[in-house]
Amino acid sequence: LSTRASDILSKFSIRPDAELKGVYDGTWRGSGEVIQSICPTTGEVLANVRTASPAEVQETLAKTREAYVKWRNEPAPRRGEVLRQIREALAAKREDLGALVSLEMGKILTEGVGEVQEFVDICDYGVGLSRMMNGRVVASERPGHSILEMPNPLGVVGVLSAFNFPVAVYGWNLALSLAAGNATIWKPSPTTPLCSIAVTRIISQVLEANGIPGAVASLVNGGKEAGEAVVESPGVELVSFTGSERVGRIVGQNVASRFGKVILELGGNNASIIMPDADLSLAVPAVFFGAVGTAGQRCTSTRRLYLHRQVADEFLGRLKTLYGSVAVGDPLAKDTLLGPLHTSTACDVYTQAVEKLRSLNADIITGGERYQRDGLQGGNFVQPTIALPKSVNPKDGIWSTEIFAPILNVAIFDELEEAIEWNNAVPQGLSSSLWTRDIRNVGRWIGPAGSDAGIVNVNVGTSGAEIGAAFGGNKSTGWGRESGGDAWKQYVRWSACTVNFSDAAPLAQGVSFAS
Numbered sequence: 001l002s003t004r005a006s007d008i009l010s011k012f013s014i015r016p017d018a019e020l021k022g023v024y025d026g027t028w029r030g031s032g033e034v035i036q037s038i039c040p041t042t043g044e045v046l047a048n049v050r051t052a053s054p055a056e057v058q059e060t061l062a063k064t065r066e067a068y069v070k071w072r073n074e075p076a077p078r079r080g081e082v083l084r085q086i087r088e089a090l091a092a093k094r095e096d097l098g099a100l101v102s103l104e105m106g107k108i109l110t111e112g113v114g115e116v117q118e119f120v121d122i123c124d125y126g127v128g129l130s131r132m133m134n135g136r137v138v139a140s141e142r143p144g145h146s147i148l149e150m151p152n153p154l155g156v157v158g159v160l161s162a163f164n165f166p167v168a169v170y171g172w173n174l175a176l177s178l179a180a181g182n183a184t185i186w187k188p189s190p191t192t193p194l195c196s197i198a199v200t201r202i203i204s205q206v207l208e209a210n211g212i213p214g215a216v217a218s219l220v221n222g223g224k225e226a227g228e229a230v231v232e233s234p235g236v237e238l239v240s241f242t243g244s245e246r247v248g249r250i251v252g253q254n255v256a257s258r259f260g261k262v263i264l265e266l267g268g269n270n271a272s273i274i275m276p277d278a279d280l281s282l283a284v285p286a287v288f289f290g291a292v293g294t295a296g297q298r299c300t301s302t303r304r305l306y307l308h309r310q311v312a313d314e315f316l317g318r319l320k321t322l323y324g325s326v327a328v329g330d331p332l333a334k335d336t337l338l339g340p341l342h343t344s345t346a347c348d349v350y351t352q353a354v355e356k357l358r359s360l361n362a363d364i365i366t367g368g369e370r371y372q373r374d375g376l377q378g379g380n381f382v383q384p385t386i387a388l389p390k391s392v393n394p395k396d397g398i399w400s401t402e403i404f405a406p407i408l409n410v411a412i413f414d415e416l417e418e419a420i421e422w423n424n425a426v427p428q429g430l431s432s433s434l435w436t437r438d439i440r441n442v443g444r445w446i447g448p449a450g451s452d453a454g455i456v457n458v459n460v461g462t463s464g465a466e467i468g469a470a471f472g473g474n475k476s477t478g479w480g481r482e483s484g485g486d487a488w489k490q491y492v493r494w495s496a497c498t499v500n501f502s503d504a505a506p507l508a509q510g511v512s513f514a515s
């Protein structure tokens with residue numbers, strides 16, 4: 001193993017030759033199949049991880065439930081105090097964990113560190129929340145009565161996360177879940193097991209030091225079977241799933257069929273719209289980051305660019321220059337802006353998508369090939385690509401399909417209405433972005449006839465959301481919100497409690513039932 005990799009792994013006492021236990025529910029174990037963590041930059045095997053056997057998944061589910069029954073009795077501010085300690089423990093490992101994300105997932109170091117920062121931020125949010133998860137007192141129509149709306153802990157939350165945010169998305173769910181008094185069971189992506197083990201070690205140490213059962217934040221590494229077991233378990237009140245629309249549809253139907261609750265964060269196919277009055281010195285770099293950042297592997301990555309005819313040539317010229325200057329290579333190196341795709345399969349998806357564009361006579365303005373140069377052959381490196389398809393019909397497959405790679409499709413429009421129509425015409429509805437200085441355009445964009453996405457930005461790119469905002473989408477992107485806003489309300493069980501303080505027992509609506 002390269003020294004670069006072993007140095008990072010050693011920060012988490014991971015020896016390359018060792019076989020790691022991928023299951024935690026108070027103790028570490030794992031006797032299921034072995035999965036390998038493969039470095040997307042070099043192709044080297046970073047470590048072997050023992051996943052959960054089917055029996056271990058069931059045992060962990062049971063342990064998580066037991067832990068919940070204890071944890072729910074802790075007063076919320078005390079839960080917040082534990083969360084504060086988790087926040088401190090994560091912050092102390094910010095750079096090391098960020099480097100591990102970069103090594104195992106392939107995103108550049110600043111984004112890896114940023115992801116840990118996002119976890120720290122949501123812990124702060126959860127600490128505050130632990131003293132602010134307020135219910136309401138509602139006026140009753142009956143004398144001497146009050147109606148309380150009570151938030152109570154919900155139960156066990158299953159978190160199924162994706163490879164592209166192997167730390168932060170779990171953090172969003174964990175922080176809200178712990179504050180709300182729930183226990184979580186985490187089934188991470190099978191290609192980022194090391195991140196999940198490192199995070200769980202950090203958290204479990206805090207829990208154990210506070211005398212709290214470790215299974216409040218349990219972990220099952222594994223593949224499809226482990227995920228299915230969590231999704232199908234009647235003891236998992238809420239399933240929070242991030243991943244493909246195809247799998248999300250199955251997860252959603254499964255959980256609904258047993259009347260469980262679900263949060264689905266599925267595909268994004270996000271557009272940026274550039275009006276003629278946009279400040280291009282801000283808009284061009286923002287589209288560059290949105291489309292090329294994280295090698296196009298964010299759910300919020302910019303995949304469609306709609307340019308007003310008046311600025312199209314200038315915008316594309318400037319964007320192409322930035323694409324030409326992009327530093328490609330080891331995501332851990334200081335100046336790199338473009339790392340590898342996460343898997344070699346993703347490279348095939350990229351190649352097929354470019355071939356499809358070519359077969360439809362799209363103009364490939366830049367990119368379109370895998371990198372073959374020295375130092376890049378071992379990894380999954382592809383050129384960031386801008387394409388100008390002949391068709392502007394957003395219902396065409398090239399526009400309506402989410403390709404998890406740095407491919408940006410461009411079309412030219414004359415009226416904002418047309419661009420908004422294109423923005424909304426795809427099945428997905430996660431993020432969107434309008435660039436303008438005209439307040440009338442802003443009004444249209446964020447209003448009833450505007451963008452139908454869950455994230456509707458103005459002079460801000462499609463990716464890079466803060467935790468304070470509720471994160472999530474509409475339509476085929478799924479259902480539910482994570483992080484800020486009112487997202488916490490999904491992680492609690494609401495009850496309407498009508499309390500009679502009086503000496504009479506009148507019925508509502510003046511109903512009389514006297515014999």
Ligand code: UN1
Pocket residue numbers: 164165169242297298299300301462463464465466
């Ligand atoms: C994702 O890609 O699933 O807004 C999450 C962003 C990040 C989260 C993306 N904060 O791009």
